[in-house]
Amino acid sequence: MNVILPTVITAGLFDSLNPCAISVALLFIALLFTLKKDRPFILKIGFFYIISVYLIYYLIGLGLLKAFSLFGATHFITKIAAIVTIIFGLLNIKEYYFPHAPIKLRMTHDARFKISEWAYKASIPATVVMGILVGIFEFPCSGSVYFAIVSLLASKVTYLTGALYLLLYNIMFVLPLVLIFVFATNRVVTEKMINWQERQGRKMHLILAGLMISLGTIMLLLYF
Template sequence: MRGRWRIIPAFLLALFILLSFIQPVIASEETEDEFQDRLSGLLEESNNSITVFYSNSCSACKKVVPEIIELAKEYPEISFNYFDLYGSDENRTIMLAFGEKYGVEYPAYPVVFTGDCTVLEGKSKIELYLRKVLEAHKNGYIPDAEYESSLWSAQSPPSEASNGTATDDNRKISLLLVILSGLADGINPCALSVLALLLATLAGMNSRKKILLGGLVYTFAVFLFYIMAGLGILTIINYSGFSGIFSIAAGIVALIAGIITLTGGIWEGKTVSPGIPVSKRPAIKKIMERASIPAAFVLGMMVGLFELPCTGGIYIAILGLLSSRMTFYEGLPYLLVYNLMFVVPLIAIILAVAFGLSPEKVDSWRDSNKKLLKIGIGLILIAMGLYILAGYLF
């Protein structure tokens, strides 16, 4: 009975992968033509109304939107339109159309559009200037491009760098986080141990070409599996509208996985330690003994299947961040970068072995540094879990 329960994570993961290739169908009462008509109407009315874009997963938005709603009550003669970007590619399309009209290539939410050229990006600008904008609307000074331009050149609105919204600087930090996380995940002892055994088998054939081909095919299979799994998970989250719930769950999973991995590194053998199930190792060994290119590919897919539910805490944490801070299509490049970084250590080891490094030395290094690697990965997972939970809840 216990053996049957072990296949549940693998079954769920396979379901994620299958669904990643299925285009979700979302029931909508609005046709494409009706949406375009509505968008055109919103753009035409934007000069004389206040249009607010925000995200329910944005901490700055959660603070400033209630303030906007309260302020709007003082100006009942002015029309306010609110668009939540959280899980809505349709509202994202509307925001980008507003950005194009107002000359902002990538608006940073929360953002307010009004008048002929007035754009208030971020919590700080909205809190400082929205009342003045509303007063100008009330007194008939807005819309007026000349007046608005002179108003903002005189006021010198504050820099966006300090308001904590989704600016380009924050996106650079996010990209660095993705790169470092992928590299950290790529040196986990589980993946390295299987790779070392594969290389030892291939090295026995005394062929550099077979070492390179077999190792790279194995790495490609792992990369492909992880990409497919990530796409499946992001697709389900994006179209289900549960990105906030998933983000919190990902933070909790990362925190728990970090504690387990950390304690496993400190007290090795005395605690539960994630890894490929012992019952699956004979099957892996049997495939490895074939030492063929197709066998290397199958091995890579098998390792990905059994490794991800056990040691994919960092990956789940990154997917949680992507799902809560970006749309599906914005997150795709970051997903690709993460998985490229994930296989960089594997590729480096394959090249080293192909040009003379003993596979036994790779495995010896892994074994001697196993505790240190687990402690490091455990600390990274704990930090990421706390970061996700703090960023979303507070």
């Protein structure tokens, strides 16, 4: 039985729940409301934002996949990726119980400031740049899941097949962003979603922790 497809879909969906991407999208929409932008404009901006995040995350995946394929020792890399994923899972548990501890799985203050600079411009070119920056800066939040999936693909399928799987993975990854921009273009809904995210956002770290530890453990069992 081919378990790669359901693994890719499930991991992509769980990766999409990372608090970094969701909080940035909600705050961006709130900013657009503050700047008196209407719903059609927000949807248009949202389209370019999501496409930019999708493309940069996909390109990161392709780069990793190519690097793993060229390196050759894909089974060894997969073992390392599995261990790293478990470690990040434990760090996500730390984020829930000890959010003020020194090691943090979140965007740095400088990264958030740089993103906000582009967000305030509220133009399509600025949104594209912002989406690229978000795709890069949010990688520490849950990038270990992506790293693990890419290493798994490198060890199991050809580069071309892996690239196709990454297309699907990243569709799952941006799916919540699509839903956020569709439903949050109502200001009241946006405010409720921001309040919910502030109250429940930390619980997402536990969800991610469960996925990371499970994924890492399964990969170790497959290769040891």
